[in-house]
Amino acid sequence: MTTEQLSTGLLIDGCWRPAADGATMAVIDPATEERIGMIAQAGRADTEAAIAAAARAFESWRSVPAWERSKILRKAASLLAERVDRVARRMTLEIGKPLAQSRAEVLAAAETIDWYADEARRIYGETLPGRSTRQRFVTLREPVGPVAAFTAWNFPVVLQARKIAPALAAGCTVVCRPAEEGTGAVAMLIGCFLDAGVPAGVINMLTGVPGEIAEAVMDSELIRKVSFTGSIPVGQHLIRRSADTVKRISMELGGHAPVIVHEDADPVLAAKASAVAKFRNNGQVCVSPTRFYVHEKLRAAFTDAFVDAVKAMRLGHGLEPETDIGPLINRRRLEAVERMVEDTKASGAALLCGGRRPASPNRGFFFEPTVFGDVPDSARVMHDEPFGPIAALSTFQSFEDVIARANGPSYGLAGYVFTASLGRAQRTAEALKVGMVGVNSFAVATAEMPFGGVKHSGFGRENGAEGLRDYLDVKFVSIELPGDV
Incomplete structure (x- = not known):
């Protein structure tokens, strides 16, 4: 053109x-x-x-x-x-x-x-x-x-x-x-x-x-x-x-969507689906999953599969057919993501991959897809929407604990749950204070169903x-x- x-x-x-x-x-x-x-x-x-x-x-x-x-x-x-x-x-x-x-x-x-x-x-x-x-x-x-x-x-x-x-x-x-x-x-x-x-x-x-x-x-x-x-x-x-x-x-x-991975979920399937959803449009999505609460029994399997999936993603121009992740929208967003990454590092979270601008491409507003593990609830990334390629992984033990943490921020747009139990899925969906819930799925936007949030x-x-x-x-x-x- x-x-x-x-x-x-x-x-x-x-x-x-x-x-x-x-x-x-x-x-x-x-x-x-x-x-x-x-x-x-x-x-x-x-x-x-x-x-x-x-x-x-x-x-x-x-x-x-x-x-x-x-x-x-x-x-x-x-x-x-x-x-x-x-x-x-x-x-x-x-x-x-x-x-x-x-x-x-x-x-x-x-x-x-x-x-x-x-x-x-x-x-x-x-x-x-x-x-x-x-x-x-x-x-x-x-x-x-x-x-x-x-x-x-x-x-x-x-x-x-x-x-x-x-x-x-x-x-x-x-x-x-x-x-x-x-x-x-x-x-x-x-x-x-x-x-x-x-x-x-x-x-x-x-x-x-x-x-x-x-x-x-x-x-x-x-x-x-x-x-x-x-x-x-x-x-x-x-x-x-x-x-x-x-x-x-x-x-x-x-939005600042939580993802709850219960102990009966398939950790590998949940991780692979989560990685794709998280880095769609480089994380610049209002319903993007951002806070991942994984049952402590699944921590290692989920984390390994998630990081492996992210490392396989290719950065590049959106017109190139092999590109998985394009650039951020502008320099302001790039610099905001960099500040969020530095703040998350300072919180004591473990940087598992990414966390910097790539060596190639060496121009454009690119940032490597970034995954943090063991992110404390006090970290800013757990409360402020990153609106970029940052995934924050944490663990939980009890249902009551994870629901309280998931509902903690002022956001209430979307939430997600992975489980093999219909009862657990229903109870989690009802407990999340959000406008939309995906159960074993990240598909919450369709023409025929209502889209929107609660709280802020x-x-x-x-x-x-x-x-x-x-x-x-x-x-x-x-x-x-x-x-x-």
């Missing part, structure tokens, strides 16, 4: 255009540190124009029959699946994840859109008997209004799909702001919606530094809901700001039937029938 092909503008009212003041930002390939394109940098004037376009389009889009909205969503999903290779390549160049993982993400986004094509036709109200023979009670579900969708860079396409698809299915219009990284892939996603027949103004895309965009969105009375995926501090700020205009909000924030990991749900409800208001209608038949 050329630099020109990787450049991305703003989408406002159906037109791709530069920022009003001409501002731009560079797109950097994290594997080479080379500039591979430019994106427009939206300001307040651009944001207000996008909000106005979404508000105008809402009045007509909300009236489009559900079956017609369903057809458009289905077509968008089909187009995205057809274009998977182009979108995946763009994503890998922009954020560094291995191409196979990028393809899987794009296809997952297509599944999500297809799922909501069905849900668009299932927005049900209720009819209830009144308190007299002449009275009827009815509830209607109506679109909440124009919404804003803010997403992180680690899964740029699927995160936007989780917000745009249910919003459009409900009859809402959208102003979306993907992270600075990965915007080209998101633009290609939105292109699928436009080519499928989404009218001008129904989807608008802004790129650039988030502060000015977010403040204009939060100030606006026209935006009636904000859906955010990102860090806890930013989420807390948006929650506070939402009070001024009483916006509906949903938050998918950070946020509230609201994406995916599944629950993901549509946050975009709908409930209206109660009380009817008094006139006279007799």
